[in-house]
Amino acid sequence: MSKAADHAYAEIRSLILSGDAPPGAPLTEEALADICGVSRTPVREALRRLESELYVVRSDSQRLFVADWSRDDLAEMFTLRAMLEAHAAARAAVRIDPAGMEAIAACNARIASAVAGPTPEVGAFLSENRRFHEIVIAAAASPRLASMLAALVEQPVVRRTAARYGKDELSRSVHEHGELIKAFAARDPEWARAVMTGHIRRAFHAFSAAAPLSV
Amino acid sequence: MSKAADHAYAEIRSLILSGDAPPGAPLTEEALADICGVSRTPVREALRRLESELYVVRSDSQRLFVADWSRDDLAEMFTLRAMLEAHAAARAAVRIDPAGMEAIAACNARIASAVAGPTPEVGAFLSENRRFHEIVIAAAASPRLASMLAALVEQPVVRRTAARYGKDELSRSVHEHGELIKAFAARDPEWARAVMTGHIRRAFHAFSAAAPLSV
DNA sequence: GCTGAAACTATTGTATACAAATATGGGTGG
DNA sequence: CCACCCATATTTGTATACAATAGTTTCAGC
Structure with missing residues (x-):
């Protein structure tokens, strides 16, 4: 547009x-x-x-x-995102090229450094995290999947602009991203799928805990 | 519109x-x-x-x-459809109401009678088959899922207007639909998911065999 | 006082005119 | 002969005017 x-x-x-x-x-x-x-x-x-x-x-x-999103709507959005993005990760695992591997590793390094200090830089975390998932989707090389996820990814996250992530959750994310990179290196689609599924679903429960009633 | x-x-x-x-x-x-x-x-x-x-x-x-769809594009479309529609079936299994059960059973009965004769009525089969899947998606009660599938369902099917379905494939569909209805009656989401996955993937391979090079 | 219809208002749908951006072709300089 | 640049033509983007449709209010009649 x-x-x-x-x-x-x-x-x-x-x-x-x-x-x-x-x-x-x-x-x-x-x-x-x-x-x-x-x-x-x-x-x-x-x-x-x-x-x-x-x-x-x-x-x-x-x-x-x-639109009025119920709790069920949000849960369904996360479920769909987990399913689709896990599928993207599985595809990416067998398709990603060396340049992509380098980019994704560098991206996760930036995320790690954003989280490293005593006061995590939430803004940098969010933008780099977003970039990380974009790299995965790009490596999946499925325009259809990309267009479906585009409509899905941001929605629940954006609502909690307060973004009260705990530091432990942030570093857990970094670790999970690292696992995904290992799965990519091993070119193991099912490992990648499992890691991504867990990653998104953990985010969902962290989100639910942080926004128990308001949404 | x-x-x-x-x-x-x-x-x-x-x-x-x-x-x-x-x-x-x-x-x-x-x-x-x-x-x-x-x-x-x-x-x-x-x-x-x-x-x-x-x-x-x-x-x-x-x-x-x-757009120019490659063979991979078509395969990916079927994979996504299988994943999403299986998810719809799993949701429908625990959400469908008696009216929905009656509607879906009646629909499959109409499909069966369209296939029953010596020369299957392909047109009736296609429209009732479409209706069958619409009932499943409606029972899943997920607008997001519905909108994603809407963009996905028709595309490969429409291309083969010749519609050279073999009679055995048509009755196999009827049987698989019957299995899905049983899974619904048992309110077993994973059974429903498995049946629908197999149903779509079988359709994919039938499609690939019927349109080996032209698409 | 309530129901229903008709006039009116508000909102969306379509057509058209114009502005901005992009591709195309020809010419010029190297 | 090729590369590059400018003029032109084509195409998309935006604004506005008008048409069609849906919603609302008012008033007559019961």
Whole structure:
């Protein structure tokens, strides 16, 4: 997407995730166009995308509302992500090339150093962690999988902007990433799948514990 | 989507699947608008949808082309479908209600009768088979899963419009559907998952054997 | 006071015009 | 003869105007 449509997408998503547009709130194209400072056309494209990612839902007759995710929805999102990303890891294990191996190892080293100090740099952790998973998905070389995961990856994470990760959890992540790299080095798809499954599901339970009722 | 956009979607997809727009062919919005008899606006929406379903791909700078699916792409599509639809079956096994059970049993009965005669009614089989899988997905009660599968289910099937199913394969399907219904009755998610995995993967190999080189 | 229909308002869908960006072709200099 | 650059044409992106449709209010009649 291009500038205006992309901007509208980011702005509307931020309205939703920040809570300014609470679950169930109606969204009209014109109001959003005013807020974003663009015309309805790019807003419509942004809304289509948000709809396909289930940030917004469409009523019986084409009116849009902010989606309301139940606890079950979140659990299902994590389950799907675990399944798909584990599959990506299995594919990546037999497809990743030396450059990819180098990149992923370097990435995990940066994550480790972000976590190393007495006060972990959460921002750096999050962005590098994201990069790590992107490398795995890229190495899986399945555009379809990539497009499915794109709609899925960020959603639950973004909500807890507070990001109260404990330091032990962060270093556990680093360790699990290291295991995944070992599975890649061994070119063992099932090992990679198992590591990734555990990695995501542990993140899910950490998430559930951190956000017990609010979401 | 509404009338014009929906019509454009159907028309463009048909162009692609019929081969009138072969893999790699460039698609310009204006030409498609002329063909469909609508303006560019609904064509753009249709193209976004086709892009998200990977019928078309976007070049480095926003030009669209008919996608070219390799054998690996098709294999990956079936793998993903097997994984996701097996997951849907597992969820459905513990969620389906009596009305759903009745509907799915009736549906499989209709499939069986379409296959029963000396010359199977392929058209009826296809539409009822589609309905069968829709019931499973609906019973899974996961909008996210449903939207992912929607983009995945039809694609390989539609290509082989010839539909040279052997009669034994058709009745094998009926039998596997029956197994799935039994797994549902037992409310056994893992049984349902295993049955559905086998069902889709068998379909994949039948498909590969029937379309060995052309796709 | 309640029900229903009709007028009205709000919102989405489509078409068109224009702006921005990108590819293409021809010409020029090396 | 090839490489590069600029002018032109094509294509996509955005804004706006208008049409169609869904929702809301008001008022008549019971």
